[in-house]
Amino acid sequence: MSADGGVFNPKSYLKAKSIIIMNYKLIEMQVHGDRRGKLISLEGLKNVPFEIKRIYYMFDTLPNESRGFHAHKELEQIIIAMDGACRFILDDGQKRESVLLNRPDVGLYIGKNMWREMHDFSYGCKLVVLASEYYDEKEYIRNYDDFLKSIKDGDNK
Numbered sequence: 001m002s003a004d005g006g007v008f009n010p011k012s013y014l015k016a017k018s019i020i021i022m023n024y025k026l027i028e029m030q031v032h033g034d035r036r037g038k039l040i041s042l043e044g045l046k047n048v049p050f051e052i053k054r055i056y057y058m059f060d061t062l063p064n065e066s067r068g069f070h071a072h073k074e075l076e077q078i079i080i081a082m083d084g085a086c087r088f089i090l091d092d093g094q095k096r097e098s099v100l101l102n103r104p105d106v107g108l109y110i111g112k113n114m115w116r117e118m119h120d121f122s123y124g125c126k127l128v129v130l131a132s133e134y135y136d137e138k139e140y141i142r143n144y145d146d147f148l149k150s151i152k153d154g155d156n157k
């Protein structure tokens with residue numbers, strides 16, 4: 001029996017599980033625009049789904065240099081390409097998806113336990129990142145086999 005009292009259905013269970021694990025989404029932000037230009041406001045626990053504890057940004061990136069190659073145990077983030085573009089690879093241990101980030105009015109939300117890689121930076125690309133936690137190197141999983149093991153062992157629960 002499933003938790004809701006229904007008969008256990010392995011197909012719907014697997015579908016639900018994969019939705020939960022592939023823990024990212026693109027968020028379109030509200031743009032306040034007039035003849036002077038455009039403005040976007042980001043507020044913790046309002047249009048950002050967590051309290052913002054840290055902001056960092058990347059600039060002077062190079063097209064032939066990739067970044068990332070890690071997952072986070074607890075961290076949630078929203079990443080915005082303020083200028084230029086880059087391609088994210090997001091991997092939940094079962095499948096990998098590619099997301100192009102190239103608009104300042106679209107944020108990429110990444111939840112916990114998602115392997116991320118950043119590739120194909122355009123010249124002058126600037127990424128700003130809102131994070132739910134202070135920087136803590138112990139919170140990173142920087143080895144892909146360790147990441148797969150943590151998913152398998154259910155460390156992500």
Ligand code: T46
Binds near residue numbers: 054067068069
């Ligand atoms: C992520 C992706 C999208 C700090 O001292 N404080 C910080 O807040 C951060 C983020 C980094 N650092 C130091 C740690 C390293 O010595 O800056 C150096 C570069 O960091 P890292 O190699 O982790 O950078 P990326 O671009 O591979 O990954 C970063 C974030 O670390 C990571 O959380 O999700 O951007």
